[in-house]
Amino acid sequence: MRKILKLLMTGLLIGCSSTTVANNNPSQPRPTSETDSVPPISSFAFEACNFAFAINECTTFPKQQHWGKVKEIKIFNVSEIKQLPDPNKIQVFVKSKGCYGYYDSPQKEAWYPINIETWAKEGKTPKASLVDNKVMQPELRKAFVEVYGKNVRMLPNDCNPIELED
Secondary structure (H helix, E strand, C coil): CHHHHHHHHHHHHHHHHHHHHHHCCCCCCCCCCHHHHCCCEEEEEEEEECCHHHCCCEEEEEEEEEEECCCEEEEEECCCCCCCCCCCEEEEEEEECCEECCECCCCCCEEEECCCCCEECCCCCCEEEEEEEEECCHHHHHHHHHHHCCCCCCCCCCCCCECCCC
């Protein structure tokens, strides 16, 4: 058993050191791989404060994935945009290239919802911020797409962007 472990460790050390040497050679061209063909995907969580059930407090929501780099997060009064009867409904949106899973490829950059719920604006001014917002590395993107596919339904259930005049 000891000999087997020793052989495994030796193999790992040799394998690691040869990889390290190859990676330190700047003249070696970087091979193009299939991982480069998966467009950028951002993974992020968000925190919302002073809305509906979280007046005077903040709540962090679970991670979501969107195509492209998520650039910013905003809370919009969507009553007029969506022609809702209640004049004080708010919803959280991010500037991205669409919700991963809802769209099977990146869309035009716009404001996409991160949930389908609208909340009543009450009391203090609501705030939202991105938490742990990162664009996945190519290898992770490839693995993510292999595990989840491109057509899996993830949050939110409706990812239609809002149309805003610039």
